[in-house]
Amino acid sequence: MYMDLIISRNPRSGEVLKEIPKSPIQSLPLVFERASRAQALWSKLSVKKRAQKLLQLREVLCRKVDELAAVIHEENGKPVIEAYICEILPAIELLTYFSGIAPSKLKDKNIKLRNPLLRYRKSTLTYWPLGTVAVISPWNYPFFLAFGDIAVAVLTGNAVVFKPSEFSSQVGLKIQELFDEAGFPTDLVQTLCGEGDLGAAIIDQKPAKIFFTGSVRTGKAIMKQASQNLTPVTLELGGKDAMIVLPDADLDYASSAALWGGYTNSGQACASVERLIVHESIAKRFAELLKEKLTHLTPGVDLGVVTMDKQKQIYEEHLLDAREKGAEFICGGIMSGDRTRMIPTLVGGAAIENTKIYNEETFGPVIAMTTFRTVQEAIQKANNSPYGLLASVITSNLSLGEEVARELHVGSVMINEVLFSAGLPETPWGGLKDSGIGRKHAEMGLYEFVNVRHINRPVMNFFSFKSLWWFPYSENQREFFRAWIRLYQGGWFEKLANTPHFLWCLVKFLKGEPRL
Ligand code: NAD
DSSP, X not given: OOTTEEEEEOTTTOOEEEEEEOOXXXXXXXXXXXXXXXXXXXXXXOHHHHHHHHHHHHHHHHHTHHHHHHHHXXXXXXXXXXXXXXXXXXXXXXXXXXXXXXXXXXXXXXXXOOOGGGXXXXXXXXXXEOOEEEEEOOSSSTTHHHXXXXXXXXXXXXXXXXXXXXXXXXXXXXXXXXXXXXTOOTTTEEEOOOOXXXXXXXXXXXXXXXXXXXXXXXXXXXXXXXXXXXXXXXXXXXOOEEEEEOTTSOHHHHHHHHHHHHHGGGGOOTTOEEEEEEETTTHHHHHHXXXXXXXXXXXXXTBOOOSOHHHHHHXXXXXXXXXXXXXXXXXXXXXXXXXXXXOOEEEESTTGGGSHHHHSOOOSSEEEEEEESSHHHHHHHHHOSSEESEEEEEOSOHHHHHHHHTTOOSSEEEESOOSGGGGOTTSOBOOEETTEESOBSXXXXXXXXEEEEEEEEESSOOTTOOOTTXXXXXXXXXXXXXXXXXXXXXXXXXXXXXXXXXXXXXXXXXXXXXXX
16 A cells, blocks of 8 residues: 555455545644534434434435445455445344334433332433444454444544445545435544554544444454443454254255355455354265365355455465364365355365364355364354354253253354344344454444443432431441341341331431431
8 A cells, every 4th residue: 555545446346446535634623613613402302303313324224235336346346246245235224223212212211219218219221322433343244244334433423434344445435425424414434544553543532432343453452452441341352153954954945045144245244154063863864965066166256255365365375274273175275266266165174173164264255164072162163263253052942942042152142043133223233252242233232332321319309318328327227237138138027027026126317317
């Protein structure tokens, strides 16, 4: 890349698509000041009005869908249909879902206080925007991941400073265009193009929160930097997702699931099936079927290209390591002649579990396969990973599938499906361990974008009654609180037996010395 330009390239041909000026780092204070001004006005609108605006955005998106899909295809290299299925449709679903739930979910919520002695007070939760948040996103789903975060951020009353990946800046600018055309206020969403140094400089501006999607390495660096100002973060990071195929699985179905789960987006998906854990009794037949189906995938139609050159180094490193350690290549294992694709690869054998290709995120059209004998062994193998994003279980026995699911240490489990739950806005998305912190989507995802304020007040004013725990401390007060604690002790009989003493202590205390 040139000093002051981001060069957007077609990853198939290497052709320069656009030269995009880098956003100057020194402009960031002004960017944040403008965002804060826009946010102050925007947050005064009711949630309902903001939700209506989101539906206008959906309208603009629907009208521009082909133009957008073309840009995603050109800059990212994925087939146009994958732009429809995995980027635009989930975004439309997300706008529809969140504009529908936000007005009721962000309404004040009353909390009934449980303790009878505190019933003269009531509690309410109120939700309010965070302020100006940062959205920093990757290149693999360059539209949906960033667009979804920005949409929910503005719906909840925030302003957004958005940095797309340097490998998807054109798609990033398209996102900006959509918000502008839908009539969102100037400066509410600001897209800045640049590399990691720009991302780091954005964090130095102390955004109210950072919504980051990307690699574990960058996630850790961001969290470390954010800790300087105690800036909260949600981190959606990598995965090495396992698919467990139980011995009763329909093999045609299971191999088709692995085919899409492992090779859609050319395997450049955080929730790709990268590890297959197949019962030993069906492993041979399963591998044959999957290998056969792989021969039917057509480059350019079903399979896109490797978006980022840097990925090829990881593929080569993982392939070399697998070869050196004696893994068995069932198919693939090499780059295409023009080096724009990796030939879809399935690798297994006795040594597989010691290889990088089985243990580390490859982020390419690669599945590493191992076998198991007992269900417990399959669960143990699936959980034996530093990642915990998503897992799949394929079985004819749905109860057993659910039993297995409940043992898996991941954010989501799909039974007889793969990968696509990231596109279900009503279900939470996110991982544990190295796969990240926090959840997006669903109600819990909505609350990631707001502050919660708890207000506690008396039902009405009783100025003559001062709280029991206020000064001065006295012997009667001590006895009363001791009697109160005793009420929690033992079974119902014991509680009942302790009640008269409690009431006697209460009366004695209330009749005693006045509160200060
Ligand atoms: P990356 O970490 O290299 O870059 C992501 C973004 O961070 C880019 O915009 C980049 O410019 C920026 N960045 C880099 N260094 C930075 C720094 N020091 N401070 C601030 N920002 C910085 O990741 P990538 O290669 O773009 O994306 C691939 C990774 O993303 C994979 O590991 C994949 O699993 C993960 N991912 C996760 C999810 C999920 O939902 N969990 C979704 C998609 C991708």
